[in-house]
Amino acid sequence: MSQLIVLGVADRETAERALDIAADLNKQQLLRLEDAAYAYKDDKGRPRIQQTVSTTGMGAAGGALWGTLIGLIFLNPLLGLAVGAATGAVAGKLTDIGIDDDMIKQIGTHLEDGRAAVFLLADITTADRVIDAVKPLRPTVIQTNLSKDDEHELVEALRA
Structure with missing residues (x-):
């Protein structure tokens, strides 16, 4: 514990x-x-x-990965990368893990x-x-x- x-x-x-x-x-x-x-x-x-620990950085990296994958599906990986990274960074910024x-x-x-x-x-x-x-x-x-x-x-x- x-x-x-x-x-x-x-x-x-x-x-x-x-x-x-x-x-x-x-x-x-x-x-x-x-x-x-x-x-x-x-x-x-x-x-x-x-x-x-930077949750913003971790969120941006995860968002970029998912955004690229979604972008590949819709044949626009660069747009998916940009949108995914931005969305992930915002989500990471709003996430509080570990110490309050x-x-x-x-x-x-x-x-x-x-x-x-x-x-x-x-x-x-x-x-x-x-x-x-x-x-x-x-x-x-x-x-x-x-x-x-x-x-x-x-x-x-x-x-x-």
Whole structure:
């Protein structure tokens, strides 16, 4: 089962390092990363979100494929490609998979200036190795969907 863990980190660069660490742990099969993102405030104090999965791009690619196939049936593959890509991009933009975008925005608006939040939706298979990998970033737990006991253990493990 996937767990949502939101960690507070020092800044945007640390958030990017956290996502790099999560991607590396995913390659090592120490966790199965389903979605990841980070939020930070820009120089003007506006919340910004960086996501790792672009549903717009995936939708455009899928739409282009289906549009081309339909275009071949009606003997106009270029028109089918264009219409399919545009339709797929719009559908991808409206699709929300993984971590809830509204939650990311809400937490992003409450960040202190300079700080960032890292959002990980993952099935963690070896929690001790994952904690050891992110501990040098000195994260704080903002929110999880873990049980109270598991969340408390996570907070204590990151403090130690």
